[in-house]
Amino acid sequence: MQTLRRFTFVLPTLALVFAFAVYPALQTIRLSLFLPTGEFAPLANYAEVLSDRRVLNLAGLSQGRFPMGSLVHTFIWIVIHLPITALLGLVLAVLLQNVRGGGFIKSIIFMGMVIPGAVGGLVVRFLFERDLGIVNQLVVLLGGSARTWTAYPDTALLSLIFGSVWLWTGFSLVLYSSGLGTIPRDYFDAAKVDGANELQIFGRITVPLLRPITVVVVVMSIIWALKLFDYVYAATMGGPGRATQVLALEIWHLAFVRGNFNQAAVVAVLLGVISLTVSIPMLRRRR
Amino acid sequence: MLRRSFGLLLLAFLLPLGSATAQDEVTLTLVHPWAGAERALFEPVLRAAEEALGITIDDTVLRIEEHMVLLPTQWAAGTAPGDVMFAGEPGLVRQAHAGGHYVDLRLVLDADDFTPGVLEARTIEGMVYGAPFTHKPKPGFFYRVSFFEEHGLTPPTTWGEFIELLDTMLAIDGIDAPIASGNGAGWPLADTAEHFLVAFGGPQLQMELAQGVAPEFAWDLVGAIYRDVLVPMLEAGYFAEPLEWTTALERWWRGDHGIYFMGTWILGMIDDPDDAAVFTIPGTLGITTSVDYMVVNAYSDHLDEAIELAAWLATEGQRLQVQEGGHIATYHPATDPDLYPPAEQSVVEAMEGAVFLTGLHDTVGGEFRETLLDQLQLLWVAPDAVDDVLLNVREAWERVTGGSQ
Known part of the structure; x- marks a missing residue:
């Protein structure tokens, strides 16, 4: 009886989860197995999408030049963006922990999280613009020559990745800041009594005890990078020459530009599989 | 009684409102x-x-x-x-x-x-x-009459003169690049490239591409125009780095560039439209719009x-x-x-006698439009990628139109 009552309370949430998450996910998987003509062809769409230069450009990859395909671009994004934002967030959280006005500085850094991705994309576009961008003013000051960094295939993706660091660092900063507050002061005091220096305390106490937070930061950052759309769309629309095309933008392209919802579903399924493959083991390890 | 009076009063108040709503624009x-x-x-x-x-x-x-x-x-x-x-x-x-x-x-x-x-x-x-609604022809390269007068430049009447003009402008102090390159979503570059297609391939080429009936050799012609005309011009530095098109417009108007390929809409966006004039690539028979x-x-x-x-x-x-x-x-x-x-x-007046052509990316549309605009942004900064650009553009054209005849 009690189980039934509990189940009754959970039922509305379950219904919503089923209607807005499970059912669409199942439909997406089903869609990916059919051709636009309605013919059941479980592998055809997957083979076509994975052999499309837009998704995986082996020639570009082997020569080390952009575009390399949205799958590779997304991977590059994660590999560069994740460590920078996580490390920056951690370092800033530690540095601002006991600083007067630290909360205010954290709020400013966190503003990047509040700004819509599309606005962030526009801001970054202008940051790297040849005449108006602050980046070029620094480059010229250092003796370099100015150019619109997002306009060139070899620098466009990296510009977007570095430009997005300020948008996402606030997330890891806030998590690490709250995580630092949960570490008992006694640990730090004991370490100091034992003669440990600041670096040793950071490496032996702070970092290990923040591991659960790090797992969340890593998983969320990967998911954020995988579903990145608005920021790239506003900054470069995936160009020039698809050099900044990422997976979520690829879904949009296939569905709304090419009009092939089945192929779009394939990329969505791949995106889901990658997200789950990364996040499930990490969240399990957290337990 | 009081309630009935109140009801009547309310009705009297609401009735005009109801009729006013019905008459609302x-x-x-x-x-x-x-x-x-x-x-x-x-x-x-x-x-x-x-x-x-x-x-x-x-x-x-x-x-x-x-x-x-x-x-x-x-x-x-x-x-x-x-x-x-x-x-x-x-x-x-x-x-x-x-x-x-x-x-x-x-x-x-x-x-x-x-x-x-x-x-x-x-x-x-x-x-x-x-x-x-209205159309906005892209008749050719706009220039400031006062700028041309100041530097002793004249609109070209042959291809040789056109290149000579670009070389002269390249040597002028303060000129960043002779031709401004507008960007944004890529359409200004597509308009410019189309002008070269019409100038060298003739209106027929543009029409066949736009209608999706271009024969196989038409694409050889497109490839030749891209490789032998556009790419050398890009490599020679005649075109500026693509900039957001209104920013490029400001730069052209203040004299950072000598000419700017645009449509007539810019005449409504500049301080002194009477100081602007336009010329086509000499010998061009069609005007896209x-x-x-x-x-x-x-x-x-x-x-x-x-x-x-x-x-x-x-x-x-x-x-x-x-x-x-x-x-x-x-x-x-x-x-x-x-x-x-x-x-x-x-x-x-210039439109009279010229062949009226619809823009390629506007007419074919769909994936072709998105691909062309994207790929030209690549070509403008990486002319050595011309083969990839042509391949991607042609594939998109075939997907949308059904392929070469």
Whole structure:
């Protein structure tokens, strides 16, 4: 009886989860197995999408030049963006922990999280613009020559990745800041009594005890990078020459530009599989 | 008694309100792509339409890239963002035709009233989906007369003179690059590249590509024009690095660049339109243009008024719009040169005798449009990628049109 009552309370949430998450996910998987003509062809769409230069450009990859395909671009994004934002967030959280006005500085850094991705994309576009961008003013000051960094295939993706660091660092900063507050002061005091220096305390106490937070930061950052759309769309629309095309933008392209919802579903399924493959083991390890 | 009196009082108060509501003006949502200075030029037309039709127009800005995302999802829900929308992109029109999302306007528009071919370009199986508004020809390279006079430059009459002009401008102090390159979503680069296709491949090439009937060798010709004309010019530094097109416009106007390939709409955006003149690549026989098409949303709550508005804008609206500058009419009664500001009269006259060509990316649309615009942004900064660019553009063209004949 009690189980039934509990189940009754959970039922509305379950219904919503089923209607807005499970059912669409199942439909997406089903869609990916059919051709636009309605013919059941479980592998055809997957083979076509994975052999499309837009998704995986082996020639570009082997020569080390952009575009390399949205799958590779997304991977590059994660590999560069994740460590920078996580490390920056951690370092800033530690540095601002006991600083007067630290909360205010954290709020400013966190503003990047509040700004819509599309606005962030526009801001970054202008940051790297040849005449108006602050980046070029620094480059010229250092003796370099100015150019619109997002306009060139070899620098466009990296510009977007570095430009997005300020948008996402606030997330890891806030998590690490709250995580630092949960570490008992006694640990730090004991370490100091034992003669440990600041670096040793950071490496032996702070970092290990923040591991659960790090797992969340890593998983969320990967998911954020995988579903990145608005920021790239506003900054470069995936160009020039698809050099900044990422997976979520690829879904949009296939569905709304090419009009092939089945192929779009394939990329969505791949995106889901990658997200789950990364996040499930990490969240399990957290337990 | 008191309650009844109060009821009567309330009724007396509400009745006039009810009749006022019935007489209220219909409010239509008009979705167009113009913001800033371009929107300001459209404003008088909107107000005149309200007055002429006794309606209220709530206008909002959405560009074709946004329509391509929004409309298919909204159609699925039996709705659309506006009653009348400048959403006549060919790919969308094809989808709308299949799903019955746009209203057939053949009863309110007569092909004889418009520039030949304009209405037909948005006609599928006899159904007219696009009400043509004005068009904006891209006659060639705009230059400042005062700038040319100051540096002793003259518009070229041969290809050799054109290259000589570019070399001369390249040597002028303060000139960043002779030709400004507008960017944004890539369309200014596509317009420029199309001008080279028309100049070297002739109007026929452009027409066949636009209609999706280009033979195999047409693409060899496109490849040759890209490789042997455009790429050497890009490598020689004649074209500037692509910049957001209005920023490029400002730079051209202040003298950082000598010439700028654009459409007539810039005449409404510069301080002194009389100081601007235009020349084509010598020997060019055709002028490309892009017509803005309105469609009527089949899910509109005010279908009759929406159709009436589209028809009014396509006719009387054009007559008013051309007087504001930057637009050229597709509606015959509005093509009288006297209606135009002086700067545009020369363009209207130049259009006479030239072959009227619709823009390639605007006509083919869909994935081809997105690919062409994207790939040209690559070509402009990495001319060595020309083979990849041509391959990607051709593949997209074949996917949309069904392939070479």
